[in-house]
Amino acid sequence: MNISIKNFEALTLEELYGILQLRSEVFVVEQDCVYQDLDGKDKKALHIIGTKDNTIVAYTRVFKPGDYFIEASIGRVVVKASERQYGYGYNIMMASIKAIQEYFNETTIKISAQTYLKKFYSSLGFKEIGDGYLEDGIPHIGMLKD
Template sequence: MLTITVKPFETLTIDELYDVLQLRSEVFVVEQDCVYQDMDGKDRKALHVIGSDENGKIVAYTRLFEAGDYFENASIGRVVVSKEARAFGYGHEIMKASIAAIKTYYHTEAIKISAQTYLRKFYNAHGFTQIGTEYLEDGIPHIAMIR
């Protein structure tokens, strides 16, 4: 079972921040072999949705933005689950929690994401629909999706 915590940037502990950045780096930079600037200055504006396993280890994460901070609509980004935790359905749990947090904190149900194309069906399962055509972001095929 995943324990979900939602926090603004300024309330993250040093250990939480370190563990989140380590998880993002492990997956987005190392596993996906993509050299890009993960720490983009946007974390300070985001709400951080952290999923911890039964041992307290951060294994899933997203960051949320209010409408106008990233896209015209509220948005979910940096959706990540550690490789060893993917078999447990934590990706679906963190997405459900992220959608609920947007409703709770931002009082909207309109959400836009920039999704890696190969995850289209995953996001479809959470009510997202592709808009527009595929594009490259940091050398990886992406699609815009709305809910």
């Protein structure tokens, strides 16, 4: 998997379409969750894009402190279902953590994690904070990495 990092203005129409298609495929269809994915925050985000054979197979968006949470943050973490056995989730998260360090000079990162992925995020150094909550009808937990 090749990873590229782009701000919103640098995304091609094809890349933007691929990102939105993957997010919809996983978050709306696979997880059966009707929610407003186009939340207006993509313009502020740095987009971490994982491609394989010219297809987007993994993706996150990252924010500098104050643009989403008080801390820097990573969101919309997604890997195409057919590609999950290759460790791309770990790869895209490591690239996202590194991008926050390099682009924003930050090491403290907050995420809103789907509860069933706590073990995965813990393996990347994130620790649970606060109580669980529902976000778009799906159980989540706040997690922080220092």
